[in-house]
Amino acid sequence: MRFSTFSAFVLVATGVSAANFSTETIATAAALNPGNYYGAPTPPWNAGHTPGWYYGNGNAPLGIFSILDSVFCGLLEFLPFFHCPKAPHSSPPYTRAFYNLDCGCEDGSYLTYGLVEVVEDCQAMCDSISGCIFYNTYHDVYAKGYQQYTCTLYKKVLTVSSAKYCGGQHQPDGSINHIANSEGYYKTSPTA
Numbered sequence: 001m002r003f004s005t006f007s008a009f010v011l012v013a014t015g016v017s018a019a020n021f022s023t024e025t026i027a028t029a030a031a032l033n034p035g036n037y038y039g040a041p042t043p044p045w046n047a048g049h050t051p052g053w054y055y056g057n058g059n060a061p062l063g064i065f066s067i068l069d070s071v072f073c074g075l076l077e078f079l080p081f082f083h084c085p086k087a088p089h090s091s092p093p094y095t096r097a098f099y100n101l102d103c104g105c106e107d108g109s110y111l112t113y114g115l116v117e118v119v120e121d122c123q124a125m126c127d128s129i130s131g132c133i134f135y136n137t138y139h140d141v142y143a144k145g146y147q148q149y150t151c152t153l154y155k156k157v158l159t160v161s162s163a164k165y166c167g168g169q170h171q172p173d174g175s176i177n178h179i180a181n182s183e184g185y186y187k188t189s190p191t192a
Helices: 005-014 023-030 070-076 119-128
Strands: 094-101 110-116 134-141 147-154 163-165 167-170 176-187
Touching: 023 070, 110 119, 119 134, 119 147, 119 176, 163 176
Parallel strands: none
Antiparallel strands: 094 176, 110 147, 134 147, 134 176, 167 176
C-alpha cells in the first residue's frame, strides 16, 4: 500500500506529525474506505478472502493489520471514511432475523467484514459504517478447533434465504472450514 497524497494532506492539515505513525500504518488506515470494502475487498465466501479489521478486547489474530485499538483509532479520526465505534454506543434497536445456522450470509449488498470477540462488537461496527443496516456473525471453524468470530456487514436486510456460505474452503493445512452459530440482525434505518 502506498502513502497517499490525501493522507499526507490530512496529516498536515490536522497538525498530526507523520512521525507519530509509520507510513505503513497511515496507508493501512487510508485503505479503510468504501472503495475497497473497508479493507476486505474479497468477501468471506470467496477464496482468497482476508478480514479488513479486528475490533474487540481480545488479542487480534495474526495477519490482521487494521487492529481497531485506541492508537489506530486516533489516526482514523483524521480520515473521512472509517471511524472506530464509540463505546458505549447508543444504537437503534436491532431485531434478530435468524440464529444458530450452519451457514453465513452471501449477498451483493456486502459492505465489509472483519473479526470481533462478541456479537455486540459487530453491532457497534454496523453502527459505525455508513449505510449498514444488517450484520451477520458466525464462527468460522478450522482444523484442530481453531475458529474466528466473523462479523459481516450489509447495506440491506437479509433473511435466512441469504445464508448460503457454509464453508467448504480448503485451508493451507489441508483441512476444510465450516460455519457454526450464524446469527443475523437488522435495524430499521441505516446509520448516517
